[in-house]
Amino acid sequence: MDFRSGPEDEAFRARARGWLEANLPTATTPRTWERTLGRDGWIGLGWETSAPGYGNRSASPAQQVLWAEEYAASAAPARVGHIGENLLAPTLIAYGTEEQRRRFLPGIARGETLWCQGYSEPGAGSDLASVRTAAVREGAGGYAVTGQKIWTSLARDADWCFVLARTEPGSSRHHGLSFLLVEMDQPGRVEVRPIRQMSGTSEFNEVFFDGARAEEVVGGEGNGWTVAMGLLALERGVSTLVQQIGFAAELERVVRAAVDSGAVTDPVVRERLVRQWAELRTMRWNALRTLGTTGDPGAPSVAKLLWGGWHQRLGELAVRIKGPAGAVGPAAWSERSPYELDEAQRLFLFTRSDTIYGGSDEIQRNIIAERVLGLPREPR
Numbered sequence: 001m002d003f004r005s006g007p008e009d010e011a012f013r014a015r016a017r018g019w020l021e022a023n024l025p026t027a028t029t030p031r032t033w034e035r036t037l038g039r040d041g042w043i044g045l046g047w048e049t050s051a052p053g054y055g056n057r058s059a060s061p062a063q064q065v066l067w068a069e070e071y072a073a074s075a076a077p078a079r080v081g082h083i084g085e086n087l088l089a090p091t092l093i094a095y096g097t098e099e100q101r102r103r104f105l106p107g108i109a110r111g112e113t114l115w116c117q118g119y120s121e122p123g124a125g126s127d128l129a130s131v132r133t134a135a136v137r138e139g140a141g142g143y144a145v146t147g148q149k150i151w152t153s154l155a156r157d158a159d160w161c162f163v164l165a166r167t168e169p170g171s172s173r174h175h176g177l178s179f180l181l182v183e184m185d186q187p188g189r190v191e192v193r194p195i196r197q198m199s200g201t202s203e204f205n206e207v208f209f210d211g212a213r214a215e216e217v218v219g220g221e222g223n224g225w226t227v228a229m230g231l232l233a234l235e236r237g238v239s240t241l242v243q244q245i246g247f248a249a250e251l252e253r254v255v256r257a258a259v260d261s262g263a264v265t266d267p268v269v270r271e272r273l274v275r276q277w278a279e280l281r282t283m284r285w286n287a288l289r290t291l292g293t294t295g296d297p298g299a300p301s302v303a304k305l306l307w308g309g310w311h312q313r314l315g316e317l318a319v320r321i322k323g324p325a326g327a328v329g330p331a332a333w334s335e336r337s338p339y340e341l342d343e344a345q346r347l348f349l350f351t352r353s354d355t356i357y358g359g360s361d362e363i364q365r366n367i368i369a370e371r372v373l374g375l376p377r378e379p380r
Contacts, residue, residue: 005066012063013070016042020074030080030157031114038111042067043085047109051093054105065241065288072245080157084108084115086242088162091231095179095219103216104160104181118149118163118182118207119228120357127363128164128228129173135165135180135214142215143167145182148208151357155192155205158184163214164228167221177224181216182209189213198349232300232359240287240303244280247311250347251276254318257344263321272317279310298372301364308354308361315351318344 005013019040025033037043038056045064047055059067079085089108092101107113121131133147145165155161161182168176184190189212194202219227255273258264264273283306290299319326322344341349355361369375 005062009060009062009066012059013066016067016070017074020070020076024074024076028077030077031111033077034079034081034111034114036111037081038109043081043111044089044105044109047089047093047105051101051105054093054101054109056109068242069245072242072249080154081108081111081114082242083117083154083158084113084160087117087231088115091162091179091227092218094230095223095227100181100216100218113160114154114158116152116155116158116161116184116207118152118161120151121148122150128359129177129225131164131166131177133163133165133209134169135163135167135178137167138213142213143178143180143217145180145209145212145214148206150206151195151204152192152207153203153205155184155207156194160184161207162218162231163209164224165214167217167224174225176222177228178221179218179224179227180214181218182212182214186212198352201346201350240307241284243307244284244287247280247307247314250314251280253343254314254321257318258321261321261323263323269317269321272313276310276314276317279306283307283310298368301359301367304359305361305364305368308358311354312351315344315348319348 019042023036023040025036028036034043041056044055045057045059045067046061048058085108089105092104096104104113108115118133119128119131121133123130123132131147133145133149135143135145138144143165145163147165149161149163152161161184163180163182164177165180166176167178167180171177182190184192189210191208191210193206193208195204195206196202197204254276255264258269258273263269283303286306287303290303322342326344326348366378370377
């Protein structure tokens with residue numbers, strides 16, 4: 001395949017770079033920045049192909065990647081609207097009704113409505129089919145949702161949450177699930193609690209639903225598993241390439257630290273740095289090769305296996321390069337000077353979860369073995 005950019009793509013890149021240079025904020029809230037992106041047409045790139053009238057700007061998959069590359073290179077603020085733009089919106093385009101698209105897509109495209117994902121539960125993480133959150137029909141107009149979700153990114157900022165819940169009492173595994181849309185601003189019915197991680201940060205949250213109202217079901221009642229799996233395939237499509245841009249920046253910082261500290265003279269460290277670079281390039285070509293493919297149950301699992309292990313090894317290498325200093329904080333601990341983590345330590349600790357969340361490595365290998373290679377199912 002030819003991955004080179006043509007003249008039209010380079011012209012698109014130049015427009016993206018020029019806009020970012022002219023509009024990058026010096027100080028703004030995440031919501032204000034999302035509205036700025038939406039105002040000038042940089043949210044919903046490519047929607048026009050499958051949902052005419054809802055997207056802001058026509059863009060091929062290659063141009064969507066170019067925009068992501070320029071965005072990362074400009075050191076623009078971290079996005080808080082990406083879950084709605086890159087996960088829910090394509091799911092509504094593929095599985096939703098025209099009424100649902102009309103109701104929810106414009107707010108996402110304008111950068112006004114933020115979303116979070118309600119999939120994992122304390123007893124249903126990698127084994128998503130074990131979800132127990134229940135949704136009971138209330139008349140003809142909606143459901144009452146009760147249960148707990150965990151590891152929910154951006155839940156404190158989100159206006160809405162898409163929730164995988166069990167709508168058929170007594171059902172099990174993949175059956176009886178529905179994909180519901182739940183508004184977060186329901187005092188007394190929706191509670192968000194931040195989760196403090198061993199890295200000291202709180203990117204994730206627990207969300208408790210106590211009879212929360214859900215008026216919309218996407219894809220029809222009982223078809224939640226199909227919709228949820230379709231969304232996960234989207235999560236590991238273009239967004240995987242966007243993620244790799246952040247990985248490249250992290251790798252560059254690790255290489256710079258190795259050079260500055262002299263650790264690069266160690267042949268083992270040097271070999272591992274080269275291997276990290278080569279593997280990242282390979283992941284990029286693989287993601288580009290599979291971009292836009294459908295119906296391949298193994299592609300998302302392969303992508304997850306590749307980047308999860310790669311990112312974890314990068315965290316290990318970052319701490320190794322620091323030597324003995326990698327085991328202690330930058331300041332001695334005391335009540336007046338609390339223990340703090342530096343960038344390498346945060347990377348190391350956070351990446352311990354990369355091979356678990358979003359489907360553990362064991363789950364991904366089972367999917368590839370059973371659904372792609374046709375091997376016997378793992379005994380339960």
